[in-house]
Amino acid sequence: MSARTHLATVALGALTAAAGATAIEARRRVASRGIGALRPDTDLVRQVVARMTTPLLPDDYLHLLNPLWTAREVRGRVVRVVPETEDAATLVIRPGWGWSFDYQPGQYVGIGVSVEGRWLWRSYSITSAPRPDQRHFAVTVKAMPEGRLSGHLVRGLAPGTVVRLAVPQGGFVLPDPPPPRLLFWTGGSGVTPVMAMLRTLVRRGTMPDVVHVHAAPERSESLFADELRALADQHANYRLVEASRDRPVRVGDLERACPDWRLREAWVCGPERMLDDAEDHWRRAGLGDRLHLERFSASRTAEAEGGRITFAASDRVVEADGATSLLEAGEGAGVAMPFGCRMGICHTCVVPLASGAVQDLRNGDIYRDRQGIQTCVTAAAGDCTIDI
Ligand SMILES: Cc1cc2nc3c(=O)[nH]c(=O)nc-3n(C[C@H](O)[C@H](O)[C@H](O)COP(=O)(O)OP(=O)(O)OC[C@H]3O[C@@H](n4cnc5c(N)ncnc54)[C@H](O)[C@@H]3O)c2cc1C
Ligand code: FES
Numbered sequence: 001m002s003a004r005t006h007l008a009t010v011a012l013g014a015l016t017a018a019a020g021a022t023a024i025e026a027r028r029r030v031a032s033r034g035i036g037a038l039r040p041d042t043d044l045v046r047q048v049v050a051r052m053t054t055p056l057l058p059d060d061y062l063h064l065l066n067p068l069w070t071a072r073e074v075r076g077r078v079v080r081v082v083p084e085t086e087d088a089a090t091l092v093i094r095p096g097w098g099w100s101f102d103y104q105p106g107q108y109v110g111i112g113v114s115v116e117g118r119w120l121w122r123s124y125s126i127t128s129a130p131r132p133d134q135r136h137f138a139v140t141v142k143a144m145p146e147g148r149l150s151g152h153l154v155r156g157l158a159p160g161t162v163v164r165l166a167v168p169q170g171g172f173v174l175p176d177p178p179p180p181r182l183l184f185w186t187g188g189s190g191v192t193p194v195m196a197m198l199r200t201l202v203r204r205g206t207m208p209d210v211v212h213v214h215a216a217p218e219r220s221e222s223l224f225a226d227e228l229r230a231l232a233d234q235h236a237n238y239r240l241v242e243a244s245r246d247r248p249v250r251v252g253d254l255e256r257a258c259p260d261w262r263l264r265e266a267w268v269c270g271p272e273r274m275l276d277d278a279e280d281h282w283r284r285a286g287l288g289d290r291l292h293l294e295r296f297s298a299s300r301t302a303e304a305e306g307g308r309i310t311f312a313a314s315d316r317v318v319e320a321d322g323a324t325s326l327l328e329a330g331e332g333a334g335v336a337m338p339f340g341c342r343m344g345i346c347h348t349c350v351v352p353l354a355s356g357a358v359q360d361l362r363n364g365d366i367y368r369d370r371q372g373i374q375t376c377v378t379a380a381a382g383d384c385t386i387d388i
Helices: 003-033 042-053 058-065 149-153 190-205 225-236 251-257 272-286 328-332
Strands: 076-087 090-095 108-115 118-125 135-140 161-169 181-187 209-217 238-243 267-271 291-294 307-311 315-320 351-358 366-368 371-374 378-386
Touching: 058 090, 076 307, 090 161, 090 371, 108 135, 108 149, 118 135, 118 161, 118 190, 118 315, 118 328, 135 190, 181 190, 190 209, 190 225, 190 267, 190 328, 209 251, 225 238, 251 272, 307 328, 315 328, 328 378, 366 371, 371 378
Parallel strands: 181 209, 181 267, 209 238, 267 291, 307 378
Antiparallel strands: 076 090, 076 161, 090 135, 108 118, 108 161, 307 315, 351 366, 351 371, 351 378
């Protein structure tokens, strides 16, 4: 028997045993918490597999069978890269073990890609409608000038590449059932979360009354333009208003583009200026609660001093400049940092600051020891230690 076959047999044995142990644990949960506790619990499976394969790591076995199987994290394989415009492409990803297709339309996923030996993580809105029967999901990436990862995703990623995935999250979602009247206002790559919402509505076969104002500098740069126009042809309830550099729709033009905007629940995603204007406009109209916004980036106005960052529990120390967030510094040093949006909204990245000071890159606020800090938007203000 070859070493590979032997290890594969051991892995299968471990998995079978794990399945048995999981069933016992599932029965215990149902007894104590009711039938709702039967939802697949990948953490539990991971724990059981880890127990069964000790002292070797379960990954040592699982990897051998399939590089998408890992007990530590969710992985995916890029199966297709589909060019959309000159500087944007859709990545179709087949996720591995631990992924769940019950994400909500509008949510985003964290994607980690190894570039020159370093894992870079970014968030991307899922553009495909959630479909458990499909085994794939899609994100659409626009290459940012001088961006460290987006250009590589659009132009440099070969089909077959294995990527790391963080579970889908985010509150910019389409409710089910949707409200009877909606306004989507999107600019540039901000159309991506709305695309998942529209595809979901089409799949469900129930198109409510939708006005969609979509802006792109030029027609050739407009993401999903053909699909959106086809949608407008096929669904009387879906009205598409296309804006461009020559025919802009600014917040002041809304009365003309969508006269009943006040009666509609609105989802807005696009460039920062557009989002700030929309926020202001809806708030002034006393309709702030009818507006949903998604920001793709946090504006950084401050730069910290930088310093030596100690990641106490991980036993890592790294020197970082004042423009590098603690999150990026930790990831660069191989620390398993928690994160979600990576832009100061979701608070998933909060870890305790044990000593020293850090500075908020959005507003320059300084935080000192013994409090929770958002590592995605703070940088070292001198030497500091964080508890991870
Ligand atoms: C919730 C959420 C959903 C998102 N969904 C999408 C999506 O669906 N599609 C999509 O395309 N993007 C999406 N994004 C944005 C995405 O996460 C990345 O921020 C984006 O792709 C840029 O990544 P990057 O690594 O190329 O840029 P980074 O390297 O992170 O740089 C960010 C910005 O700084 C600029 N910059 C970097 N280095 C320099 C430099 N030396 N000098 C001057 N400027 C510089 C870049 O041009 C870029 O504008 C989303 C973000 C969030 C938070
Ligand atoms: S990752 Fe969302 S606030 Fe930091």
